[in-house]
Amino acid sequence: MNPWPFVTAAYGITLLASAWLILWAWRTMSRSEARLEELQRR
């Protein structure tokens, strides 16, 4: 059995899932902080 498709799939899932986590956390944080800043400026 060729092991490389399994290795590639495992690393692919890890990179996709951790990238999703970081991007989602970054996006929700930036959006909330930007809304707060805008309200404070008004």
Add this chain to the structure above:
Amino acid sequence: MHFLANPARFLRIARPATGWLLGLGLLLALAGIASGLFLTPPDYLQGETVRILYVHVPAAWLGMGGWAGIAAASLSQLVWRHPLAAVAGRAIAPAGATFSFICLATGSIWGRPTWGTWWEWDGRLTSMLVLFFLYLGYIALAASERDRGGEGRLAAIYGLVGAINLPIIHYSVLWWRTLHQGQSISITGGSSIDGALLWPLPLTLLGFTFLFVSAVLMRMRGELAEAKLEARLRRAAAA
């Protein structure tokens, strides 16, 4: 811990720490992944599939470590009423769930060529799956409690009760000797893995830990900003 009870003080530390942890985490995780994929030799028994362990093991540790963090936050909330404990618990849960999912998925992918099966109802695998479902339950419970304006006490109790699963996961390989191999690395007893294969593991472990903490800090900052925003809007509506 009480030093960080003041949200303003916490934010003064969290703002610069988020970027540093994210940058360092990316650097270390990518260095560990590249080393694990291209610089280590294949294992004499597992062959090339041993490379999956460089992402599987950190994911397992972070999945469990995340729940230990939730348990600590829950205790801190119930005993000392720490003002940021509920926020911390809610912020840890998605990161912990993500890494538990990575652990389950990569373990299953590793199992197919190594054990000849994608899944087995083995003690370690089942208790890890239970941990993933516990995370989903915590996320739903904490969100519904917050939406109702609660302090998050129910979620804190759930977080403490769920911590019972951590020693079950840890000792499952000793209590039920089925498919999953026993402990290969211990903090006190060293490692049974050869050094030529082991060295990228601390890189991925540290890298993913930094990424995990930076994601938690981002969620906490987001939640604190939302809370401030809601309070201001409520004050403005009342005036």
